[in-house]
Amino acid sequence: MRRLVHDLLPPEVCSLLNPAAIYANNEISLRDVEVYGFDYDYTLAQYSDTLHPEIFNAARDILVEHYKYPEGIRKYDYNPSFAIRGLHYDIQKSLLMKIDAFHYVQLGTAYRGLQPVPDEEVIELYGGTQHIPLYQMSGFYGKGPSIKQFMDIFSLPEMALLSCVVDHFLGHGLEFDQAHLYKDVTDAIRDVHVKGLMYQWIARDMEKYILRGDETFAVLSRLVAHGKQLFLITNSPFSFVDKGMRHMVGPDWRQLFDVVIVQADKPSFFTDRRKPFRKLDEKGSLHWDRITRLEKGKIYRQGNLFDFLRLTEWRGPRVLYFGDHLYSDLADLMLRHGWRTGAIIPELEREIRIINTEQYMHSLTWQQALTGLLERMQTYQDAESRQVLAAWMKERQELR
Template identity: 75%
Template sequence: MKKLVYDLLPPGVCNLLNTAAIYANNEISLGDIEIYGFDYDYTLAQYSNLLHSVICNTARGILIEQFKYPEGLGRYDYIPGFAIRELHYDVQKSLLMKSDAFHYVQLGTAYRGLKPVPDEEVIELYGGTQHIPLYQMSDFYGKGPSLKQFMDIFSLREMTLLSSVIDYFVTHGIEFDQVHLYKDISDAIRDVHVKGVMYKWIEKDLEQYILHGDEIYAVLNHLVNHEKKFFLILISIDINMDKFSPLVILGL
């Protein structure tokens, strides 16, 4: 499988790959698959890092102008590399952290705002251990999880903005409601996408926001040459009704 990947991708691309992260699936033969489906964002369309900054800063503007948050937040810009995917955020404790598969907070990873939280405080906050009870992580056991896990690339902006706002409030001694703050920031980030603001920027300057995907072209070209069929899954957004529904386009 590794050799197939190297043969398929253009010269020079494989130098950027971590070969230890390429796995073979012994349960399926791709030669038997006739139809391939693709998502759009960060699958067919690869965006530049500049888009992170623009989305984060625009959502920050929504907080200030529409939600009447302090204008001092305008001094906080997007911080590249501050957050990674799959972090957990404890809404009630305002902690952004890394949790392992057994629901233990990995010491040294917890942040409140933009500042690390000492391990001793983390252990005290979770009852003398850094273990998070299962009922707090799953909505199966009660009213809903108090922890949010940020799974996708779009979450990087939300985590950074969330941490920046908390940092401002903590630094200036401003009391805040943790649940409402989290909801406001989620809504601000969502509005940038739902109201189509992000795609208007992209349409005006494709060269600045869209990366040329040699790898994507190579894979699609390979599939076309083998007479495979494609479909593209998009999200249809009703701004007035605030509803999302899948829209499937066949025959691509």
């Protein structure tokens, strides 16, 4: 029967999806969008994969040199295929795993350090179930009391380093406090950003790290040519953004934007009303005057979304904002303020290429056929039918 399903699948079914296309999960007319907003890192500026090993190595060395972690940690190198975005980390159990939208641990995905954890152990750790209670799960920004979700692209080297450090401690029988280890690794990764190491690497070699700069220039120029208003909200410092935008767009890049906000401190920018905007001069020095309007060509630091909305009156679905973090960049803006949002998801291109393969299409078609057979056969309760059902259910699970 599987061969029959295979033969019924026409060749043209494969490669139907364009990996370079823009996909919408809600109806939107770009004719109605008047204002376009952008994050900077991994949105306007796309970085090459060579950045992640350097973040990993720098944070690893910070752990050894400043946090006095064992020298043996230096033997670990960054493995780009180890983790993906969206994974959860249980701090108290040192488990990195995939949890679905219904708060169930996906069996076969749990790792402690670099070693997979048997399904039976995972179920035992959570009281005989795969389910994680809501109060333990991540909050709206991927942070919970004991479980953290890694959502941005910068999280990839963080997950890899966290797993490597746990692997070293477990492999050498060293006792450690899970919470302390998690915080130290997180702080080391943060130090790479706070101390400006990452900014220095990119600024020294734009050609090496920044991808598709010409495409960024083309998109921004086209929007402005069609009378759209643009704004930029980023956590990165102005000096870094300025160098990158000059590389991609040119020295007059600020003329394309109606508002530019740097060091915005997202996600609190979207929720904390207390932080006011401050103006920066060309040298990066802060002004002390009160901000009563946001002017084109000027640079502003920090602030908050509520003042931004009040000063610009850019509200509702006529605003479309692009970012790479599904929570702090996008979800809150859509749910609380009615902005339309666009997610920059580099991984989607690879996923679509997999979906377009003949092997994937055949597996998916057979899985759907198995589901139909199971629905028809489940009413039969004799021993032979139950045996067939069990075999089909096992095969469907393997296909998944």
